[in-house]
Amino acid sequence: MDQWDQDPVHTPIYYWDEHWLEECAEEGTVVTNEQDEYIPKWVPDRQVQTWFELATFESIVEVLKAAGQPVTLQMVIIAVKYYDKRDAFLDYEEVKAVTDLWSVLTKVRNHLTE
Template identity: 50%
Template sequence: MSRYEDRLNDYNRRQHADKLIFHTLGELVAMCGKLHNTWLYTNVDKWEQDPLHTPIYYFNEEWLEDQLAEGQATENERGDIVTHELRDAGLQSWFEMATFEDVVEVLHDAGEPVTLPMIVIALKYYYEYDAFLDYDDVEARLQLHDVLKQVADEQTSES
């Protein structure tokens, strides 16, 4: 099978939904490899505070354009199209689904168990630096976070 045929088969097997809402990061991770590539939207400030429970929205770009043409959507200050019902939610384009999947796939390539906190670390790094962290780098950052939390907890209990 040619590369073109492989890509066409991959494209055809993926869902082409107009709008999906993922209430948790885990729900979105479970859909990796199942959705057509389009932009994911979230309130980045809220996601930074609670990445596991901040809603993430999947919008088909053509559907958004149709919503805009029908007067059911508007452009926000960043130039992102958002539906009227979500215009006050602080949404902005965040990741393309394919990039999100790539960040997760890099971690899975190690063949080791991948946790949601590891995915959060890798996503935050990619979002800030436009670069991937491999499994070992994420694991080291997670261990450092755990040590710093233990130190902070001990200082708090001593006070």
């Protein structure tokens, strides 16, 4: 979670079906993480943990897509972070306002440092 908070674009996200993980456990091809959850042996980072069910992630994206406007990776990241902290959805216009504000603040910062 710390890696996601610091650099969400470069943080790997895995989707593992819980039934598949159970099968892997029977085959002995999993290890457990600090939360005593199964993760595949081939995952190099033992700090990987359960985060969202796929349906939750899909719902976050679908709320954004409902506006019929292009959805960017940055917008998905903002919406996922918001949901993670508040257990609530942001719609397209709310996320767009955040990205617009971020863009303006970045331009102001760049102007002040020139």
